[in-house]
Amino acid sequence: EAHEDNQQGRQITTSRDGTLMLIECAPQMFEPLANQMKQDSVIDDDDEDAQLTTGFQLVMRACQRFYQSKIISNDKDLSGIILYGTENSLNAFDFKHIYILHELAQPSAERIIQLENLSEQSRYKSKYDELFGSTQATGYSLNEALWTCSNLFSNSPQRLTIKRIFIFTCNDQPHASNLTLERQAKQRAKDLNDVGIELEVFPILTQTIIRFDFKKFFQDVLMLSDEDLDIRNNQEPTGRLNELLKLVYSKEHKKRAYCTVPFSLGKAADGTPLEFSVSVYNM
Structure with missing residues (x-):
């Protein structure tokens, strides 16, 4: 009986999620955040938000916290x-201005330290220039960035229960001057949705980018209803770390199954096993 119990225990499959952070590196992401005071002020070492003065720093710190929460x-x-939008490129397809900073893997201390360095006020710019180049590019393709994400999911050595892409951007219409690239990106987003890959967008506002209109582009990417569009456009994008993390966690935790358990009804008349999987959720 003990052997049978062990066999049954091994059949329980723990849920494993995969999350890719897709981060825009347009010049506006390095401007002061919308919530920053325009006049010069002394930075309080105990005030984390005061030290995260740009959108890029804010997102890097949010990714660091996300990794830390995963470990726990x-x-x-x-x-x-x-x-995407980097001067340097690093990906399997030689796509321009797309840089894979971290392949899909379990979070590690090394990765967390790297993200901390990319968010700290005193060193983030030198670390950025060292890795990604000293300038930001505009000739990227969001379609190619999404394709890169899809490829990382396809090549994952682990079976993933949920696959999601979190887009952090300050640009509500990334291909406004190129309808072909815009159409390709929307089609790629639809293809990802068709194979069960979830997309979510987190707007980052700066002192020059003061509004993010989902209707221009991302309504089609996220396939939002008119009601959902109104809700998104009425939500005030955040420039504070805790508020951004709250949004990220709310999207990350939805529809998460704790594990799947095989359930057997015995055998059919022809001897075929009658089995199905039951998902267990932590409410």
């Missing part, structure tokens, strides 16, 4: 980071 709560989940 779901250390088997996989996470990765892709940047």
Whole structure:
């Protein structure tokens, strides 16, 4: 009986999620955040928000916290980071201005330290220039960035229960001057949705980018209803770390199954096993 119990225990499959952070590196992401005071002020070492003065720093710190939370709560989940709009490129397809910072993997101390360095006020710019180049590019293709994400999911050595892409951007219409690139990006987003890959967008506002209109582009990417569009456009994008993390966690935790358990009804008349999987949720 003990042997049978062990066999049954091994059949329980723990849920494993995969999350890719797709981060825009447009010049506006390096401007002061919308919530920053325009006049010069002394930075309080105890005020984390005061030290995160740009959108890029804010997102890097949010990714760092996301990794840390994974180690504590779901250390088997996989996470990765892709940047687009960089001068340097690093990906399997030789796509221009797309840089894979972290492949899909379990979070590690090394990755967390790297993200901390990319968010700290005193060193983030030198670290950025060293890795990604000293200038930001505009000739990227969001379609190619999404394709890169899809490829990382396809090549994952682990079976993933949920696959999601979190887009951090300050640009509500990334291909406004190129309808072909815009159409390709929307089609790629639809293709990802068709194969069960979830997309979510987190707007980042700066002192020159003061409004984010989902209707221009991302309504089609996220396939939002008119009601959902109104809700999104009426939400005030955040420039504070805790508020951004709250939004990220709210999207990350939805529809998460804790594990799946095989359930057997015996055998059919022809001897075929009658089995199905039951998902267990932590409410």
